[in-house]
Amino acid sequence: MSFRLPHSAKNWLSFSGAVIALLSLLLIIFFWLISLNAQGGASYLGIISYIILPGILIFGLILIPAGMLRTRKKRQSIPERWPEIDLNVRSHRNAFFIFTTGTLLFVFLSAFGSYEVFHLSESVEFCGTLCHTVMNPEYTAYQHSAHARVACVECHVGSGANWYVRSKLSGLYQIYSVTFNKFPRPISTPVKNLRPARETCERCHWPQKFYTYNQKNEIHFLPDKQNTTWKIDLTLKLGARHSSQGLSEGIHWHINPDVHIEYMAADSTRQEIPWVRYTNIKTGERHTFIDDENPPDSLLKVNAKTRTMDCMDCHNRPSHDYRPPSFFVNSLLITDSIPKALPEIKSLAMELCEPEYGTNDSAMQAMRSGITSFYMQNYPVLAEKNVPLIKKAIRGLQTSYQQNIFPEMKVRWSAYPNNIGHLEFKGCFRCHNGNHVSSDGSVITRKCTVCHLINAQGTPDKMQLASYGKSLKFKHPVDIDNEWEESLCTECHTGLNP
Ligand code: HEC
Ligand code: HEC
Ligand code: HEC
Numbered sequence: 001m002s003f004r005l006p007h008s009a010k011n012w013l014s015f016s017g018a019v020i021a022l023l024s025l026l027l028i029i030f031f032w033l034i035s036l037n038a039q040g041g042a043s044y045l046g047i048i049s050y051i052i053l054p055g056i057l058i059f060g061l062i063l064i065p066a067g068m069l070r071t072r073k074k075r076q077s078i079p080e081r082w083p084e085i086d087l088n089v090r091s092h093r094n095a096f097f098i099f100t101t102g103t104l105l106f107v108f109l110s111a112f113g114s115y116e117v118f119h120l121s122e123s124v125e126f127c128g129t130l131c132h133t134v135m136n137p138e139y140t141a142y143q144h145s146a147h148a149r150v151a152c153v154e155c156h157v158g159s160g161a162n163w164y165v166r167s168k169l170s171g172l173y174q175i176y177s178v179t180f181n182k183f184p185r186p187i188s189t190p191v192k193n194l195r196p197a198r199e200t201c202e203r204c205h206w207p208q209k210f211y212t213y214n215q216k217n218e219i220h221f222l223p224d225k226q227n228t229t230w231k232i233d234l235t236l237k238l239g240a241r242h243s244s245q246g247l248s249e250g251i252h253w254h255i256n257p258d259v260h261i262e263y264m265a266a267d268s269t270r271q272e273i274p275w276v277r278y279t280n281i282k283t284g285e286r287h288t289f290i291d292d293e294n295p296p297d298s299l300l301k302v303n304a305k306t307r308t309m310d311c312m313d314c315h316n317r318p319s320h321d322y323r324p325p326s327f328f329v330n331s332l333l334i335t336d337s338i339p340k341a342l343p344e345i346k347s348l349a350m351e352l353c354e355p356e357y358g359t360n361d362s363a364m365q366a367m368r369s370g371i372t373s374f375y376m377q378n379y380p381v382l383a384e385k386n387v388p389l390i391k392k393a394i395r396g397l398q399t400s401y402q403q404n405i406f407p408e409m410k411v412r413w414s415a416y417p418n419n420i421g422h423l424e425f426k427g428c429f430r431c432h433n434g435n436h437v438s439s440d441g442s443v444i445t446r447k448c449t450v451c452h453l454i455n456a457q458g459t460p461d462k463m464q465l466a467s468y469g470k471s472l473k474f475k476h477p478v479d480i481d482n483e484w485e486e487s488l489c490t491e492c493h494t495g496l497n498p
């Protein structure tokens, strides 16, 4: 007994379609088996086995009926007639069973496949590693953040089909811009149309969970010969002193549901804020503050869109914080990853981070030769005796540099301001600079004690201590008269120190 198929199925087009479909099915199974054991690179395998190969499979399947239709058309005089299926004819019966089992199998496999595609495209690995150089800075910073175990999509997509589709559409555009090398370096920020914090951050952190005071113990090293240590202990007034008072005062007062703050920015990175409006939703009280040193021009007022303040206006770097050298060099000295015993190492390290190197390799090279030659020239005896210390300093600086600065993508702290403080970036002082005045004369305050108390400051052997609950008057580590009261910290502090 021979296996019969309709005549129309016997043509080279349908035949090659069947072969293509079968081969890609086998390959899909093969790659799927590999991916079960794969450690890294699973996202590349995933792309092949769940996106590219199924495409080819479908193409092959389409060729089968296309070939059949073509032969029928060639043979029949009235092509509009539908094919007749008679299950009593053996060739029809065979074709019918092949078609129905094939379709069922295909539907099952595509359900499985789409599920895998969904998972794949939502995975941290997919977002972080697929476009390697492009996402490397974000992915690296992310891995060193408090959110290293929160998936990218939790903040960037959130829940709901609407945002899922939107993100995939913009994802398609991103694939295009990466393929044709059209993406900006650095990738522009703030992210346009980032989903509001209410629908992302607030699923894990919610305003009704109140924070009270928070301690910060900062250790700085001055750029002098001894790398003098300078400590500052602060109490940040995150919320009210007692959590039962909720969001009535303190830094998180801005997210009190009764508080509505809108602003207009004069630049795309939202660093210049000449116009702020505060509305108390409960009482209807409203103040509009204008920066009297830098007033918004009429054009801005007409064109700019107002933005409602949310978590991300302060916490704009919750997971991609590119630290300035002034910050990471201090951290390296604290952990002794850069030995404090090396004279002038603080200022030298900062100097080496300043140039915009073309590649990571050239930066690494500059650090190695810069540190080595500095000590050979200026401290030859020390350099000879302390080779391990010098090597340690080089390694320490190189490691932190690679975690924070990415020459290939032009990513460095200055490209991505962090709005949480006011030392290296304007941050809070975008509004709290003492110049934002409302028509009734009230000012968005710049009083140091509104946001924090200074409990202790000074060098370890000469610390000033405050009495409990009181704040010391800030003492600037080097004498700059009262400049720190008059101008913004950022006028001198740029992340590299003056
Ligand atoms: C905790 C939330 C969170 C997580 C997790 C997160 N991001 Fe982000 N991401 C943000 C915020 C907030 C911004 C910047 C918002 C702004 O300034 O508009 C941002 C910005 C970005 C940008 C724009 C460039 C920049 O640095 O501003 C890229 C690209 C990006 N994220 C990729 C990723 C990738 C890839 C992952 C996962 C490896 C990830 N993000 C995980 C919150 C997150
Ligand atoms: C899926 C849950 C989740 C989401 C979504 C999320 N976070 Fe977090 N967040 C966490 C976890 C977990 C921690 C770590 C807590 C810890 O280390 O004790 C954290 C820590 C933090 C901290 C303290 C960070 C630090 O450096 O110590 C801040 C601030 C924060 N998140 C802000 C945000 C903001 C802003 C967003 C939205 C862009 C966000 N989070 C979205 C889970 C989340
Ligand atoms: C006006 C600016 C501002 C806004 C708006 C803001 N925060 Fe904060 N938040 C801060 C500051 C400042 C800190 C303290 C940072 C530090 O300790 O370095 C902080 C700390 C936190 C912490 C860590 C608390 C801890 O005990 O360490 C979390 C979590 C957090 N914020 C979540 C949020 C969430 C969620 C939102 C939005 C609903 C939000 N914040 C809105 C300024 C803000």
Ligand code: HEC
Residues within 6 Å of the ligand: 248, 249, 250, 251, 253, 254, 261, 262, 263, 273, 276, 277, 278, 287, 309, 313, 314, 419, 420, 421, 427, 428, 429, 430, 431, 432, 442, 443, 444, 445, 450, 451
């Ligand atoms: C977009 C503008 C804006 C930014 C940015 C901003 N604030 Fe405010 N802040 C305001 C306004 C407006 C008020 C209310 C002023 C008033 O009515 O006196 C306020 C009030 C406060 C108060 C007093 C709340 C109380 O107890 O009544 C604190 C504390 C505060 N801000 C801290 C911060 C910190 C810390 C940052 C930076 C992390 C920051 N703010 C960033 C606009 C801003």
Ligand code: HEC
Residues within 6 Å of the ligand: 218, 219, 232, 234, 236, 420, 421, 422, 423, 428, 429, 432, 445, 446, 447, 448, 449, 450, 451, 452, 474, 484, 485
């Ligand atoms: C609107 C709120 C606000 C005002 C006003 C303010 N600060 Fe701060 N300040 C902050 C916040 C928030 C941080 C913590 C930043 C962080 O978490 O990294 C901070 C941090 C600091 C630090 C520690 C910096 C470091 O990295 O060690 C010093 C010092 C400081 N402030 C001094 C001052 C002085 C002096 C004034 C008055 C001229 C002032 N601040 C006014 C909000 C404020």
Ligand code: HEC
Residues within 6 Å of the ligand: 220, 221, 222, 223, 230, 326, 330, 423, 476, 477, 478, 480, 483, 484, 485, 487, 488, 489, 490, 491, 492, 493, 497, 498
């Ligand atoms: C007129 C310029 C100027 C202004 C304004 C200024 N500083 Fe400084 N600051 C300096 C100089 C100079 C040093 C010493 C570091 C150096 O010489 O590189 C320094 C050092 C510091 C250090 C030790 C830093 C380190 O890690 O090396 C802290 C902390 C600091 N300043 C805080 C502040 C704060 C907070 C403000 C704003 C309230 C401020 N400064 C405003 C010039 C300034």
